[in-house]
Amino acid sequence: MPTGRDDDALTWGDDDPTLDVGAPAGEDAAPSDPPPAFDPAALPDGYTAVGKGSESVAEAAEPQTKSDDASTVEDDAQPAMGNAELISLGVLGGFSLLFAVGWIIGGLRLQGTAEFLVAPLAYQVSLWLAVAAPLVWFGAVLLLTRDSRRWVRFTWLIAGVVLLVPWPFIMVGAIGQ
Numbered sequence: 001m002p003t004g005r006d007d008d009a010l011t012w013g014d015d016d017p018t019l020d021v022g023a024p025a026g027e028d029a030a031p032s033d034p035p036p037a038f039d040p041a042a043l044p045d046g047y048t049a050v051g052k053g054s055e056s057v058a059e060a061a062e063p064q065t066k067s068d069d070a071s072t073v074e075d076d077a078q079p080a081m082g083n084a085e086l087i088s089l090g091v092l093g094g095f096s097l098l099f100a101v102g103w104i105i106g107g108l109r110l111q112g113t114a115e116f117l118v119a120p121l122a123y124q125v126s127l128w129l130a131v132a133a134p135l136v137w138f139g140a141v142l143l144l145t146r147d148s149r150r151w152v153r154f155t156w157l158i159a160g161v162v163l164l165v166p167w168p169f170i171m172v173g174a175i176g177q
Helices: 005-010 054-061 083-114 120-144 150-163 167-171
Strands: none
Touching: 083 120, 083 150, 083 167, 120 150
């Protein structure tokens, strides 16, 4: 069965002589010429050679002594984040930001009343620690659970949403009046 132009969409077109740009003007390179020598050291880490001659580059880049440790791929590496995970992280981060704003509003509304019970400096310190707590919790969970399973990360983030509810805003703020 002859291959026609219909099958060209399924190939890279490496064997197309009209795409040969390596030959000087007026000279045609023979199709049996080997590809130019390639230094595998010039290929940055993480990149893979593809196309004509890539087999020789892959063989040259492989270490001469193969060990079982070098040839195994790390099984613990997690795949990239999916859309659902990114959206969930954004929603939980938004809760953290809104909770920080809620602590500011609720804490400032209670400031006059609370300073009768606590020293003004102690109240200011505790207010700004309460404002920073949701943001610090979110950042710490993301930083400390980088290599953990995803359910562990989301469990800690949801625990932060439950534990760091801005009660002064809920009780005295716009809702509690």
